[in-house]
Amino acid sequence: MTRHSPTRADDNPGGADAGGRKPRRAVRPKDAASLILWRDGPKGIEVLMGRRHRDMRFMPGVLVFPGGRVDLADYRARLASDLPATTRRMLEISARPSLATALAVCALRELEEEAGLVLGQMVAGRLHPALAPLHYLTRAITPADRPMRFHARFLIAEARHATGDIRGSGELEEVRFFALTEIPAQPLAKITAMILEEFVAWMALSPQARGRRKLFSIQGRDNRLPEGAG
Structure with a gap:
């Protein structure tokens, strides 16, 4: 994601999207992705999240996952490892x-x-991403009447695969691991809460069951639909 002034609406699909006037016609959703990085903590499962900058004009201070729109360069990245077959499917x-x-x-x-964390290798200042640790969770498409729309896919990785020191950015501040038990007390968009529910259900499954589970997508006004139904 291109860094920009925190006063602009950002393109992070891991929670809130930009507000504004309704468009005259439906805007085509932009392909996007977010990562749920998790670890075991002293209070149970923790996930990496950041707070939208408090100067943002829409939903300042709301917690989101690291994420954003697909760039052309993402198609050309040199990979440290490829996607697992189940995640790709x-x-x-x-x-x-x-x-x-x-x-x-x-x-x-x-x-x-x-967030400053690397899942893969940094070579001459460029990320060579390691895709092998990634699991697929779900996808979400924002409503057709929004001026900024995303078709966001949510992926999962265990934090032990990442290296580096956590740091914030111009878009996100207070980037850290939040225990699942402390998140309900935080400002949170409804879609983010729904994604967290999907994550909790995924964590409760065995590794074998995760690969065989029925998939859902979240579309429009928080409609949870079986894949192929919408």
């Missing part, structure tokens, strides 16, 4: 093969840009 339900890879690259690029 799930991504390709809604994306052609080249986009499926670019979405995964996007999620890891955003992790580095917004």
